[in-house]
Amino acid sequence: MEPFVSKHRLDKAKEASLFLLESWVKEGGGLTAGFTGREGGASVAPWASLNMGLHVGDDDLAVLENRRRLAEAIGWSFEAFTCGEQVHGCAVQAVGPADAGSGRDSRTTAVQDTDALMTDEPGVLLVSFYGDCVPLYFWDPVRRVTALAHAGWKGTVLEIGRGTIEAMGSSYGCKPQNIRTAIGPSIGDCCYEVDENVLSRVRPLLEEMRQADVEVFAEVITDSTPGHGFLNLKELNRQIMIKAGILPMHIELSDWCTGCRRDLFFSHRMEGGRAGRMASWIGMEGR
Numbered sequence: 155m156e157p158f159v160s161k162h163r164l165d166k167a168k169e170a171s172l173f174l175l176e177s178w179v180k181e182g183g184g185l186t187a188g189f190t191g192r193e194g195g196a197s198v199a200p201w202a203s204l205n206m207g208l209h210v211g212d213d214d215l216a217v218l219e220n221r222r223r224l225a226e227a228i229g230w231s232f233e234a235f236t237c238g239e240q241v242h243g244c245a246v247q248a249v250g251p252a253d254a255g256s257g258r259d260s261r262t263t264a265v266q267d268t269d270a271l272m273t274d275e276p277g278v279l280l281v282s283f284y285g286d287c288v289p290l291y292f293w294d295p296v297r298r299v300t301a302l303a304h305a306g307w308k309g310t311v312l313e314i315g316r317g318t319i320e321a322m323g324s325s326y327g328c329k330p331q332n333i334r335t336a337i338g339p340s341i342g343d344c345c346y347e348v349d350e351n352v353l354s355r356v357r358p359l360l361e362e363m364r365q366a367d368v369e370v371f372a373e374v375i376t377d378s379t380p381g382h383g384f385l386n387l388k389e390l391n392r393q394i395m396i397k398a399g400i401l402p403m404h405i406e407l408s409d410w411c412t413g414c415r416r417d418l419f420f421s422h423r424m425e426g427g428r429a430g431r432m433a434s435w436i437g438m439e440g441r
């Protein structure tokens with residue numbers, strides 16, 4: 155069953171379209187987590203309409219209005235939004251009350267050079283941005299820690315998923331067997347053909363998976379034309395998480411493909427590089 159459930163009401167043109175990570179929200183006791191769609195925002199073409207990214211040439215005021223609409227739709231304060239300046243790296247940064255609000259209205263105030271944020275602080279909403287890349291969600295209900303990581307192909311082969319799990323352990327004492335994870339809406343292998351430059355970075359990881367006897371649910375690379383292949387980034391991230399000690403039953407996997415479903419999502423690749431960005435978010439309410 156698809157874990158990211160659409161909550162958009164078609165009659166509400168000014169209400170942010172959302173995909174809630176429903177099982178976590180139900181079980182989480184004040185946890186919110188999900189992914190935005192493209193409808194219900196204030197931006198005009200080619201960012202129409204719920205563009206969440208400040209870095210794609212859109213009007214900043216429209217983006218801030220869109221972010222406020224997300225805050226309103228999930229019942230959180232916009233002041234709680236806490237964002238990193240994403241660089242397709244693998245740095246993981248712990249954030250606390252002093253960081254709350256970083257990057258919410260400007261890239262210069264974002265937590266710099268980081269693609270993964272984590273916190274044990276209630277009231278801090280972690281938010282990151284996506285044009286096709288894979289959002290990775292982490293929740294440890296035992297230590298009450300949340301984390302979010304942005305994994306494009308570069309972050310994936312740098313194993314930002316494993317890095318986040320290890321950082322949750324060293325910073326907060328989280329044990330992998332307690333950590334729940336989710337792999338969100340992103341480009342599927344149906345729409346993601348890559349060249350040898352990328353494939354040559356993926357193959358050594360697949361060899362590691364084979365040696366570690368990680369259970370394979372789907373092929374990571376499917377042949378296409380010579381020198382190219384279709385890459386399943388979601389599956390590769392799933393295998394990385396399992397190798398890092400996450401229980402397979404603790405991995406939620408979205409089937410939504412941002413390339414196939416441009417009626418619902420932006421796709422950087424399928425829209426020729428001129429597209430808005432979706433946001434992923436996760437946070438625990440204060441007590």
Ligand SMILES: [Zn+2]
Binds near residue numbers: 343411412414
């Ligand atoms: Zn697709």
